Amino acid sequence: MYFNDFNPVFVIVFLISWFVLQGTAYYQFFEKAGKEKWKGFIPIYNYYIHLQIIGRPVWWLILLFVPVINFFVALTMHLDLLKSFGKYTYLDQVLGVVLAPIYMNYVAWTHTKYVDRATSIPKPKKSFGREWFEAIVFAVFCATFVRWIFMEAYIIPTGSMERSLLIGDFLFVSKAEYGPRTPQTPLQIPLTHQTIWGTNTPSYIPAVSLRSYRLPSFGKVERNDVVVFNYPAERNFEDYNKRRDGEFHPLDLKTHYIKRAVAIAGETLEIKNTRVYINGEKSDDPPLMQHIYFIKTKEVIRDRIFEKYNIDPQNIEQRIPEGYFIHLPPHVAEQLKKLPFIEDVILQLRNEGQAEMGIFPNAEYFSWNRDFFGPLTVPAKGMEIAVSEENLAMYGSTILNYEANENAEIVENQLFINGKSVDNYTFRKDYYFMMGDNRHASDDSRYWGFVPEDNVVGEASFIWMSWNQNGNFLNKIRWSRLFNAIE
Numbered sequence: 001m002y003f004n005d006f007n008p009v010f011v012i013v014f015l016i017s018w019f020v021l022q023g024t025a026y027y028q029f030f031e032k033a034g035k036e037k038w039k040g041f042i043p044i045y046n047y048y049i050h051l052q053i054i055g056r057p058v059w060w061l062i063l064l065f066v067p068v069i070n071f072f073v074a075l076t077m078h079l080d081l082l083k084s085f086g087k088y089t090y091l092d093q094v095l096g097v098v099l100a101p102i103y104m105n106y107v108a109w110t111h112t113k114y115v116d117r118a119t120s121i122p123k124p125k126k127s128f129g130r131e132w133f134e135a136i137v138f139a140v141f142c143a144t145f146v147r148w149i150f151m152e153a154y155i156i157p158t159g160s161m162e163r164s165l166l167i168g169d170f171l172f173v174s175k176a177e178y179g180p181r182t183p184q185t186p187l188q189i190p191l192t193h194q195t196i197w198g199t200n201t202p203s204y205i206p207a208v209s210l211r212s213y214r215l216p217s218f219g220k221v222e223r224n225d226v227v228v229f230n231y232p233a234e235r236n237f238e239d240y241n242k243r244r245d246g247e248f249h250p251l252d253l254k255t256h257y258i259k260r261a262v263a264i265a266g267e268t269l270e271i272k273n274t275r276v277y278i279n280g281e282k283s284d285d286p287p288l289m290q291h292i293y294f295i296k297t298k299e300v301i302r303d304r305i306f307e308k309y310n311i312d313p314q315n316i317e318q319r320i321p322e323g324y325f326i327h328l329p330p331h332v333a334e335q336l337k338k339l340p341f342i343e344d345v346i347l348q349l350r351n352e353g354q355a356e357m358g359i360f361p362n363a364e365y366f367s368w369n370r371d372f373f374g375p376l377t378v379p380a381k382g383m384e385i386a387v388s389e390e391n392l393a394m395y396g397s398t399i400l401n402y403e404a405n406e407n408a409e410i411v412e413n414q415l416f417i418n419g420k421s422v423d424n425y426t427f428r429k430d431y432y433f434m435m436g437d438n439r440h441a442s443d444d445s446r447y448w449g450f451v452p453e454d455n456v457v458g459e460a461s462f463i464w465m466s467w468n469q470n471g472n473f474l475n476k477i478r479w480s481r482l483f484n485a486i487e
Contacts, residue, residue, distance in 0.1 A: 019043075021101040028108035029053070029081065047077075054080035055117030067176075068150050072142065080118035082107060088124065144190045149180050149215075152458070154228060154256060159314060160436035160443065161258060163288035163329060164226070167314065169481065170465035171258075173228045175458040179217030184209055184250040194243075194253050202243055204253065212252055212454070221432055221453075224284060225261045226460040226486050229434070230254035232402065233448040251454060258460060259434035259444050260286060265380035265453075269433050271373035271446075274349065276435070287487065292317055292440040293333050295324040296344040309335060313470065317441075327441055348440065360449045365393040370439070370446055378450060379427040387423055389413045395425075402452040403428050429453050460486045 019041075026040025026049075033053045040046050044061070051060055054077060063073045075097070082088075082096050087107055095103040115121060126134070156169040165171070185204040189196060192203035221227060231241060231254050241254045248254075263269040267278050274291055276283040295301070301324065306313065309332050317325040325348070328336070337345040349371050350356065356369035361376075368374065377383075379398060385391045396410050405428075407418050414421050431450035436442025445451065462485045466478035 025104040055119035083118040168467040173458040263433040265430035270375040
């Protein structure tokens with residue numbers, strides 16, 4: 001769900017309710033603190049009075065408009081206000097956070113008195129162990145909240161996005177952009193994903209499972225966004241999403257993948273001679289897109305040549321007496337072709353009409369491969385298709401695996417839902433077609449299909465660290481990549 005998806009009446013009612021609840025709490029708090037109570041209903045100015053009451057500097061008002069930081073500032077102001085009225089316990093703090101602003105009204109309108117500015121109230125004496133325990137609990141809570149709502153760190157483990165993203169790149173991924181999802185497994189060790197650190201033991205209790213909802217977001221996935229998502233396929237012969245007991249991890253804990261959304265819901269994709277076409281028009285290529293080329297040469301290419309053209313040794317697929325198979329961007333391939341000791345540079349292209357094993361959706365019906373694929377329309381919510389042999393071959397697995405239909409099955413080219421045969425099917429979700437920028441070294445939608453909107457985690461924002469495991473000493477850090485935006 002996105003902000004612009006909300007009914008205007010709902011938005012207005014929500015904002016008015018929040019304003020009234022907050023204002024009525026401030027009304028009483030301000031009077032008890034010796035301030036004019038009517039100021040509690042004046043937006044922004046009431047935060048100024050709030051800061052005076054708790055003893056925090058006025059310039060904190062500016063921080064309330066800084067994303068992410070404003071969460072911590074507001075939380076501190078909130079808890080300080082409770083403290084200023086004699087509410088110090090863990091229970092008070094938990095209720096003040098979870099049930100705000102309802103609990104704030106309870107505190108304001110009951111028999112509480114203004115004690116003093118929170119910054120002037122002496123801290124209660126605590127043991128060394130309790131001090132550390134409370135600090136750790138607070139840090140874990142804040143980190144977990146930020147990781148869930150705003151941003152999470154990821155590392156690139158494979159070369160499927162090279163050269164756009166390199167193995168060893170550490171990314172921050174924005175979850176607010178597409179909307180954070182509520183967890184399916186609430187009983188989970190904080191700051192873990194599938195397993196407890198360093199073990200194969202699940203980090204959650206699968207017996208307690210909730211329905212997941214997507215919270216409001218700032219936007220939707222757009223074409224050519226670099227997206228982190230939960231790997232959708234559940235192949236019985238792979239362990240990507242399996243637990244030790246043989247069952248699959250819940251949706252929000254499936255293995256993370258990162259690819260580029262080359263086509264979004266409702267668009268028709270076709271790949272011709274490695275180039276992507278959307279709705280019949282050529283799409284923009286990623287600036288650092290790569291394919292595999294055969295570098296024909298009888299000589300050994302020295303390391304200095306690879307360094308000059310920024311070729312990572314990990315991109316060398318194979319070395320044979322006649323030359324090298326290397327993953328390269330087209331412009332680098334053209335530059336290498338001009339070197340005197342290189343005889344030729346040949347793009348390793350599959351033949352049109354030659355079906356590739358494992359290609360999506362079904363190699364028996366569609367003679368597609370990684371370089372010649374489609375045309376294929378990406379399903380969109382509300383899109384209707386006729387139930388036919390060809391359409392079931394194209395979309396059948398999507399309908400069965402991701403549409404959350406009860407008792408859906410395909411028997412002899414007929415689709416049955418709840419035991420009834422249907423002649424037409426209307427999709428219930430939006431889907432995306434994801435591809436890696438390293439086009440000949442990417443396990444992506446060309447092989448396992450569409451990514452449902454439920455699986456989307458967030459948008460890759462920027463690289464905050466890049467670690468070259470093949471580098472030496474200070475060269476292990478790729479300094480030029482630090483804090484680069486991801487395009």
